[in-house]
Amino acid sequence: MKTMTFRTRRTIVAWLQAALLLGLPFIRVHGESALRFDVPSLKLYFFGSVLWISEAYFFLLVFLFFFIGIMLFTVLYGRFWCGWACPQTVLSDFSTALERLASGFKTPRLVRLGLSQALLASFSIIVAASLIWYFVSPYDMLADITDNTLGTWTFGSWLFFSVLIYLDLAFVRRKFCATVCPYARFQSAFFDDKTLTIAFDRARAEECQDCWACVRSCPAGIDIRDGLQVECINCAECIDACGRQFEGKTNAPLIGYFRGSGSSVQTGARVRVVGLSIALAFIAVLFAHQIYVRVPMDFWVFRDEPQSFRKTDDAGSIMNAYSMIVENRSLNPGVFQLSISGVKDAKLVVFSNPFLLPPDTSIKMKAYVFVKRKNLTYRATQLRFILENVESREIRIEQEAPFIYQEQTEQGREI
Numbered sequence: 001m002k003t004m005t006f007r008t009r010r011t012i013v014a015w016l017q018a019a020l021l022l023g024l025p026f027i028r029v030h031g032e033s034a035l036r037f038d039v040p041s042l043k044l045y046f047f048g049s050v051l052w053i054s055e056a057y058f059f060l061l062v063f064l065f066f067f068i069g070i071m072l073f074t075v076l077y078g079r080f081w082c083g084w085a086c087p088q089t090v091l092s093d094f095s096t097a098l099e100r101l102a103s104g105f106k107t108p109r110l111v112r113l114g115l116s117q118a119l120l121a122s123f124s125i126i127v128a129a130s131l132i133w134y135f136v137s138p139y140d141m142l143a144d145i146t147d148n149t150l151g152t153w154t155f156g157s158w159l160f161f162s163v164l165i166y167l168d169l170a171f172v173r174r175k176f177c178a179t180v181c182p183y184a185r186f187q188s189a190f191f192d193d194k195t196l197t198i199a200f201d202r203a204r205a206e207e208c209q210d211c212w213a214c215v216r217s218c219p220a221g222i223d224i225r226d227g228l229q230v231e232c233i234n235c236a237e238c239i240d241a242c243g244r245q246f247e248g249k250t251n252a253p254l255i256g257y258f259r260g261s262g263s264s265v266q267t268g269a270r271v272r273v274v275g276l277s278i279a280l281a282f283i284a285v286l287f288a289h290q291i292y293v294r295v296p297m298d299f300w301v302f303r304d305e306p307q308s309f310r311k312t313d314d315a316g317s318i319m320n321a322y323s324m325i326v327e328n329r330s331l332n333p334g335v336f337q338l339s340i341s342g343v344k345d346a347k348l349v350v351f352s353n354p355f356l357l358p359p360d361t362s363i364k365m366k367a368y369v370f371v372k373r374k375n376l377t378y379r380a381t382q383l384r385f386i387l388e389n390v391e392s393r394e395i396r397i398e399q400e401a402p403f404i405y406q407e408q409t410e411q412g413r414e415i
Ligand code: SF4
Pocket: 198, 214, 217, 218, 219, 220, 221, 222, 223, 224, 231, 232, 233, 234, 235, 236, 237, 238, 239
């Protein structure tokens, strides 16, 4: 059976990637985007969870995980990412396919050129929109377009990225990989003698027919027989080209995926792989632990200042007022109960207790605490405010704020 060419395999991967990236923003979990960073509220919606910017350590862990993951991937698989998944390569391949489509029309050359540019521009607009959808819900954006109410920032960003992507696809494409891409530059520093690379099999160099098919097929315009070069984007076109020269023969093509140089299999421990794997596993465990112990709510209490004590009619009770911010960080409504401890017989008054908070919202509220004078030993006593989720009592947070009173002299002076 004829084996599938690398071009076909890469095309399948590119379409799957396009379907995933275009479709993901449309998937909703608990009524919110599966994956989106909401700029106005600075929240990350992540498959049914919502991370608030105040939980920035999650973002740091995710960043570290990806950074170390990329290093490990590079040590193991070299430039595999560049040829198979990098958006620059995938978009360049789609652009070439669109140009090929336009050139198939039997029209004057100028019309074909115009058609090709129109297709590229439309493609750029779609790609830019899919990028924006990771920041603005596609449902909201499409509704705003229909109603002609698209915000200036959203429209401006869409326009900016459309133009940028169009210029990239029309004039830069793979030149980016050889000239600007920082990843291409630092990759070589991570390679060891067992990294997966596309290479020419030097052990069989005498079998080369010098047909130059590999060079002609190379979009980067290099000769892989000269060894690994920074311009190589790992597209595997040269493997297919050499394979065609060896069609019907029992010998394998001279170009292929190798670990290390040539066809010699490399063995032995790899210090970088072991070190990076341990670091990656540590961050993954830390992240999983943080997710596990994460409490999907938070609250802050501030004693209202300036504020003197206030005696109430309630047989010598003293009242302090507090402001609170309560956040429900889950995508489900939550019923919360507030209580206090730290002072004997302290009475708490809020607008409603327990109270309901809609999903993914925060409220500001007032709380008033009444304490009998005889139960106060010091002028300032730490009060503990406890917020519990009524449905699952183990979800609770405690915050402290002072309860303060002052005596007044007959002249009204506070002491
Ligand atoms: S040498 Fe050229 S054709 Fe071969 S993988 Fe690299 S960029 Fe592609």
